[in-house]
Amino acid sequence: MTFSTTTATEAVVLQAARRLEDASRTGEVCAPVRELIGESDLAAAYAVQQTLAARRSAAGARVVGRKIGLTSPAVQRQLGVDQPDFGVLFDDMDVSGISAVPAGTLLQPRVEAEIAFVLGADLDSGDVDGGDLDVATVRAAVDHAVAAIEIVDSRIADWDIRITDTIADNGSSGLFVLGDTRVPLADLEPAAATMRMYADDLLVSEGNGAACLGDPINALLWLARTAQQVGDPLRAGQVVLSGALGPMHSVTGGTTIRAEISGLGTLGVTFAAAPTHSNDPRHNDPKDL
Numbered sequence: 674m675t676f677s678t679t680t681a682t683e684a685v686v687l688q689a690a691r692r693l694e695d696a697s698r699t700g701e702v703c704a705p706v707r708e709l710i711g712e713s714d715l716a717a718a719y720a721v722q723q724t725l726a727a728r729r730s731a732a733g734a735r736v737v738g739r740k741i742g743l744t745s746p747a748v749q750r751q752l753g754v755d756q757p758d759f760g761v762l763f764d765d766m767d768v769s770g771i772s773a774v775p776a777g778t779l780l781q782p783r784v785e786a787e788i789a790f791v792l793g794a795d796l797d798s799g800d801v802d803g804g805d806l807d808v809a810t811v812r813a814a815v816d817h818a819v820a821a822i823e824i825v826d827s828r829i830a831d832w833d834i835r836i837t838d839t840i841a842d843n844g845s846s847g848l849f850v851l852g853d854t855r856v857p858l859a860d861l862e863p864a865a866a867t868m869r870m871y872a873d874d875l876l877v878s879e880g881n882g883a884a885c886l887g888d889p890i891n892a893l894l895w896l897a898r899t900a901q902q903v904g905d906p907l908r909a910g911q912v913v914l915s916g917a918l919g920p921m922h923s924v925t926g927g928t929t930i931r932a933e934i935s936g937l938g939t940l941g942v943t944f945a946a947a948p949t950h951s952n953d954p955r956h957n958d959p960k961d962l
Contacts, residue, residue, distance in 0.1 A: 681710045681717035689717075690724040693842055696828035702780055705829050707837045718840035719903075725843060726761045734763040737912055739900065740823060741892045742844045743836075744885045744916030752836045757886070759896055760844025762912060768824075769851045773945040779826045779847050782924050782944070785917035786870045786878065786932035788863050788889045789821035789851055792913070796897040797906035806901065811894045812858055814907075820852035820937035822870075822930060823914050825921060849914060852940035861936045864888035868918040870932045880919025889915035 679686075689706040696703040710717040730736065743749055743757045768774055774782075793816030798805045826847030829838050839845045863882045866889075870878040886892045892915045900906050907913065924930060927946035933939045 679710075679714050679716035679720060681714055681720070685709050686717060686720045686724060689721045689841055690728075693721070693828050694725060694728070696780070700777065700780065702830040703828055705833055705835070705838045706841050707835050710837055710841065712835050712837055714837060715840060718837040721841035722760065722843055725841075729763060734765050736761055737764050737767065737910075738762040738914070739896055739907070739911070740844050740846055740849070740914040741896050741916045742825075742839065744892050752834075752839075754836045757892060757895055757916065758836065758840050758844055759899065760840075760846040762846070762849065762914070766846065766848050767851070768848045768942065773943040774824070774848065776926050776945045776947040779824065781827050781832060782847060783825050783832075783921045784870070784924055784930050784942075785823050785825065785921040786868045786919065786934060787821050787823060787885070787917050788866060788882065788915050788934065788937065789819050789849075790815045790889075790893055790913045790915060791817050791819065791855075792907055792909050792911050793817075795906060795908050797901060797908075806894060806897050808890055808894055811897050812890060814897075814909075815858050815893070816909075817855040817857050818861055818863065818937060819855055820932060820934040820940050821914055822850040822932050822940060822942055823917070824848040824850070824924075824942070849912075850940060850942045851912070852934075852938055854938040856937055863890055863915075865935075866918065866937065867935045868932065870919065870922065870930065872922060872924065872928050872930055874931075877922040878919040880917070882918060884918050885916040889918075892916045 689709045740760045794814040824847040866882040929943045931941040
């Protein structure tokens, strides 16, 4: 990714960050931040993301990895871009193993199934632009792969987003679930993996590794180079959600999502139903997860 100098002022970046932060805090969706930072200023969008990430870290959250978005050519065309984007994963976003995602945790949740890579080595070659990183290097750095469900979310009303909206909003991230089956890349070819995702036993999405930039390893390479370029390289132990293997699906309370990825097994996540009686009318809306 090439970062140009932003034309947005620091005040505008802080205003956009505050808008997204208020939406998270109050549970009320907000207007698009592209109204403030524009539709094409990626540097401004990442400045907003970095501001929010710094505040979250200062509040005690720990960075555990990254997520890659916009890995589907169709979605890239839809948003008028020719490259992926990324967001930051924090420890409190990992909901692997919990009985159910509590109602009220998210605003407009959608789910997608993908391959997650857990790194066994740093991806920091010392080259400023990351150009000396290649497929062989990133493959060698992967300790293992696991199946993953990413629970994406948007603080922006009705998912009315463009590229700068989703970047600023931490890649429209929410939560994530990791599977228990750890597979070394010697025993897995990510590009050939097939995926099926079910909502309460209804097939809602299917695809394969080729849907993710032709190969999820390509997505990991893109991120490794980009992270090095921005001065925050990927480190051993971090998790990388490499991008959706098929279309995402909206979820409501009371739904169980199950994903099957060949070579990596099955995993699932349940969304708790919203209370049927509450003094807060928002809690009676099953979309308000």
